[in-house]
Amino acid sequence: MSALRHVLKLVLALVVLIGFGPSASSLEHSFVADVVRRVAPAVVRIDTERTVERQPFDPTLIDPLLRDLLGDPPMGPERERGQGSGIVMDAKGLVLTNAHVVERVESVTVTLAEGEQHDGTVVGVDPVTDLALVRLKGRDLPPAAPLGDSEALEVGDWAIALGTPFGLERTVTLGIVSSLHRNINSLGFSDKRLDLIQTDAAINPGNSGGPLVNGDGDVIGINTLVRSGPGAGLGFAIPINLARHVADQLLADGEVVHPYIGLQLVPLTAKIAREHNEDPNALLQLPERSGALVQSVVQGSPAETAGLRRGDLVIEAGEQPVKDPQALLEQVEASTLGEALKLKVLRQGREQDLAVKPAALPGMS
Numbered sequence: 001m002s003a004l005r006h007v008l009k010l011v012l013a014l015v016v017l018i019g020f021g022p023s024a025s026s027l028e029h030s031f032v033a034d035v036v037r038r039v040a041p042a043v044v045r046i047d048t049e050r051t052v053e054r055q056p057f058d059p060t061l062i063d064p065l066l067r068d069l070l071g072d073p074p075m076g077p078e079r080e081r082g083q084g085s086g087i088v089m090d091a092k093g094l095v096l097t098n099a100h101v102v103e104r105v106e107s108v109t110v111t112l113a114e115g116e117q118h119d120g121t122v123v124g125v126d127p128v129t130d131l132a133l134v135r136l137k138g139r140d141l142p143p144a145a146p147l148g149d150s151e152a153l154e155v156g157d158w159a160i161a162l163g164t165p166f167g168l169e170r171t172v173t174l175g176i177v178s179s180l181h182r183n184i185n186s187l188g189f190s191d192k193r194l195d196l197i198q199t200d201a202a203i204n205p206g207n208s209g210g211p212l213v214n215g216d217g218d219v220i221g222i223n224t225l226v227r228s229g230p231g232a233g234l235g236f237a238i239p240i241n242l243a244r245h246v247a248d249q250l251l252a253d254g255e256v257v258h259p260y261i262g263l264q265l266v267p268l269t270a271k272i273a274r275e276h277n278e279d280p281n282a283l284l285q286l287p288e289r290s291g292a293l294v295q296s297v298v299q300g301s302p303a304e305t306a307g308l309r310r311g312d313l314v315i316e317a318g319e320q321p322v323k324d325p326q327a328l329l330e331q332v333e334a335s336t337l338g339e340a341l342k343l344k345v346l347r348q349g350r351e352q353d354l355a356v357k358p359a360a361l362p363g364m365s
Contacts, residue, residue: 148218163210175201262301
């Protein structure tokens with residue numbers, strides 16, 4: 001009887017454990033599947049076309065035998081096709097994507113998740129943030145994706161990328177938020193103004209413009225580029241809070257006006273300055289503190305008008321400390337055109353107060 005009681009207790013324990021364990025349905029799908037079901041209907045494929053002129057080709061460079069077989073190479077204009085992804089951001093059919101996907105194109109075709117195609121019109125493009133807005137034409141448009149708050153992100157949060165890499169529609173990859181506020185200039189894009197979300201979720205050509213989503217199914221970023229090669233697996237996305245701000249301006253005005261003051265800057269730290277000053281061949285002594293060192297001043301720029309010079313170290317802007325060029329750029333970007341932005345600089349060891357009036361960044365429209 002004792003042995004029987006032990007067997008009955010064991011069976012009862014197994015029943016209890018099974019009863020309180022995961023259900024069969026919960027074991028069939030992960031949280032990623034739930035996220036995909038929520039967001040995927042708003043993810044679109046974008047195909048573009050534009051006319052490009054062929055570069056003149058020297059016929060003497062062609063092997064004579066090939067020339068006899070194939071003839072002269074065709075000259076003149078040709079159609080160039082491009083492809084990317086996008087995300088529907090409102091019920092009226094506005095699609096957010098990358099500027100490099102739709103910039104200077106002549107036609108836009110948007111394919112919805114279920115395969116239905118719509119013509120698209122480019123509402124506006126902002127090359128500085130690599131964002132663009134496209135309006136879908138037609139009826140029965142897909143629902144908008146839920147937009148999250150990129151300011152609430154933390155390193156280690158789930159990151160799920162959706163899009164059409166290499167033309168492979170409805171592709172989903174999973175990773176985490178690897179870093180925040182990654183400066184795009186450090187990645188070799190000096191003409192852009194972005195602090196990016198870094199992720200190890202696989203982002204490939206064709207993912208551009210598609211969404212980066214958190215574990216709750218909210219869009220937290222717009223995928224923009226990938227770094228491959230040694231140490232591959234680095235993907236980057238534009239924070240959704242910035243993307244919404246830019247989209248609002250594109251919808252209102254068709255463009256985004258960015259302030260600029262006309263400085264080329266390099267970062268300076270106390271350590272870098274000290275090492276430089278200890279060099280017996282140094283032509284000048286640098287202040288041993290952090291800031292944005294002026295390498296050159298653009299001729300005719302607001303900075304030149306304000307009296308900034310090569311060698312000045314900007315240590316404060318808008319009454320906020322400047323630790324590096326990015327900190328100064330953020331203050332310039334937040335400034336108002338034509339209104340004085342106060343700067344504090346170190347010049348030959350002395351602090352000076354200057355006021356610069358930002359103008360519109362030229363050459364971006």
